[in-house]
Amino acid sequence: MVEAPLVEFKDLVVSYGPVQALAGVSGAFLPGPTGLLGPNGAGKTTLLKTLLGFLDPDQGAIAAFGLDPTKQALDVRRRIGYMPEVDCHLPGMTAAAFVAFAGELSGLPRDEAISRSHEVLYYVGLGEARYRTVDTYSTGMKQRVKLAQALVHDPDLLLLDEPTNGLDPAGRDEMLALVRDISERRQMSLILCSHLLRDVEQVCENVIVFNQGRVAASGRIAELTGPRRAVYDVRVKGDPAAFLTDLKDHGCEWREGEDGYRVLMSDGFGPELIFRTAREAGVQVRFLRPGAETLEDVFLRALGHEGEA
């Protein structure tokens, strides 16, 4: 059964004066976790701000929960929890007071907001520190408070804008585990806006890749990264220029990896093409390992095609 999308946008054009940030994009966010990927200036944040009703589209339409954010912004925001990328707290306020305040602003009665605040702060792991002022928190704790204030009114859709920003690897893993838990156990739909592919891969089922104000790719991550094309990690000895050019001539794509090259084979070719091309180019293959196409490959391929277009 096809699920009805929570958010749909069609031929959406949004501009900041003469600069077009979204150039006629169409797509949908289905229930569940969805990643929103793209380099800086790709239009991700503009889409979120249009969804929250901050920006009016020049053309096209956007709907969230069947509501039009340009006309029913307050109704849309009531059902959305937004975790901004930038730091946000009120100086001098404890985490418990801050999250309760956020709940009240979302329309919860004061008593319920206070009770939900404690509950949510325990959930994000700040139960013991909830009576400390947010100013005294570490970066990781501030990220958790931001998440708590977005969760406090139990929204239908959570918008997470770079939730792992500024976190060390352990903190990042903890935050992603928390986000995964929100999605899996609490069954809350979320949009994870990130430039970190690993974060999206760990949490999301679907992804929309933005580039230069357009949708470069979208769909289920499993399908986008499925075994459609063979991928090999290759290390060679010798001048690789001719080798890489020949591979490209055969329709393969490559990019530099941490220690060698990641080669996406063209359809119908296997590792024998790599060995043959290497022999013809006069380089030695010192390492070859089959790999799976990652979201990063999809992302880069999508951006590459957009660039070519």
Added chain:
Amino acid sequence: MRFWPITREALRLILIRRWFLALLVAAWLPFLVQVIRIYIVTRFPEANRVLPVDGRLFGELLAWQAFFTMFITIFGGAGLVANDLRTGAILVYLSRPLTRRDYVVGKLGVLLALNLSATLAPGLALYAVALALAPDLFWKWDLAWIGPAVVVQSLAISLVMGLVALAVSSLSRSARVAGLGFFGLLIGLEVARGILYALYRRPETALLSLQADLRSLGVTLFGLTDRSVSIPWAYAAAMLTAVGLGCLLILRSRVRAVEIVQ
């Protein structure tokens, strides 16, 4: 009433500072002085010639209170928007089911509450004290305008101070800079007015300064004598209205800009 949590929480954060409470208490000193004045006149009626007890008493009180509201506004209001811009808290408000108007009204409510506590409250309290201590002087039909006049002048002072402070606060991300900006604006305009008045002796120079415009209203409302600001009250009211509308435009533009830029 969506704005109410904004006002309430901001007030709570401001009022937990003891020195600010001390400032609010100090703002009632002119009230005490005027109570003593009324008391002296009731005990020694001949003192009425030196210390006249009539409507002007309230105008003088509110002139003093306007001075206190400047400091209350600086310390209570300079950071109201600036801090939200600096800490990103503005997004906490704007991503909620609140309009920009709710946000501005919520913040303005803070300054209105603080400033009215230093203008309207002592003004009306003094009127009550005057009626109680000197009923023969104040229980008169022809002095019944004092109550409404106190309300109008208090609202004018509180609203103008509040709107200007919020507008200045929205132009900076630093409460300190915003506070200095507000202080500089008020004092700078008043100094400029003083210089121009000294040079040309024309009361129209009052239009240049917010405090002078407010005093000009006070002159009309309470029958005070101040030749330097004795312009028709409508001019002062028009200028104050224009300033208020200008501040609202600045706030509208700044809050919208944050939504788009961040």
